[in-house]
Amino acid sequence: MAKIKKVNDDTxxxxxxxxxxxxxxxxxxxxxxxxxxxPTKLTLRRLFNRNIGKGVRVKYTNSGIIIDIYVVVTTxxxxxxxxxxxxxxxxxxxxxxxxxxxxxxxxxxxxAKK
Numbered sequence: 001m002a003k004i005k006k007v008n009d010d011t012x013x014x015x016x017x018x019x020x021x022x023x024x025x026x027x028x029x030x031x032x033x034x035x036x037x038x039p040t041k042l043t044l045r046r047l048f049n050r051n052i053g054k055g056v057r058v059k060y061t062n063s064g065i066i067i068d069i070y071v072v073v074t075t076x077x078x079x080x081x082x083x084x085x086x087x088x089x090x091x092x093x094x095x096x097x098x099x100x101x102x103x104x105x106x107x108x109x110x111x112a113k114k
Contacts, residue, residue, distance in 0.1 A: 009080070012094065012099065014098055014100060016058045016060075018098075019058045019065065019067075019098070019100075020054055020056045020058055020092065022049070022090075022093050022094055022098070023054075023056045023058070023067055023069060023090050023093075023094070024054040024055065024056055024095060025070060025093070026086075026089045026090045026092075026093035026094075027055075027056075027069055027071060027086050027089070029089060030082060030085045030086050030089055031077075031080060032073050032074050032077035032078075032081075032082040032085075033071050033072070033073055033074075033086065034071075034072040034073060034074055034113050035055075035071070035072050036054055036055025036056065036069065036070060036071055036072070037055045037070035037071055037072050037090055037110040037111060038054070038070075039054050039107075045093065055070045055071065056068070056069050056070070061103060063100035063101070063103050064100065064102050064103030064104075065100055065101070065102055066088065066102060066103050066104045066106070067102065067104065067105045067106065068106045068108065069086060069090070069105070069106065069107045070108045070110050071086065071107060071109055071110065072109075072110060072111040072112065072113055073109055073111075073112050073113075074112065074113065074114065075112045075114050076114075077114065081108055082109075083107045083109070086105075086106060086107050087105045090105050091105060
């Protein structure tokens, strides 16, 4: 859980599953994204590592969060455009809801389907 201190010395805790849910929903909103990628190995790792879920990995650092998103895209789409739109939508979705700084949003295209 990330601990965020506000100006008036109140402390806010942000659970990784909340961030993962926001990222997953924001990613699926983008036209050309078939789904987030969840291979068997990732599912098994998720059982033992709470840091991975729904094809999204979130890592907290002192300078902000790092988000890794694994996606499946359509074959008739332009990958660079989809990746850019995913990054922008995720950034806007998180910053509008949560008071955390984003250090990086990495998008990995794992497969392409019709």
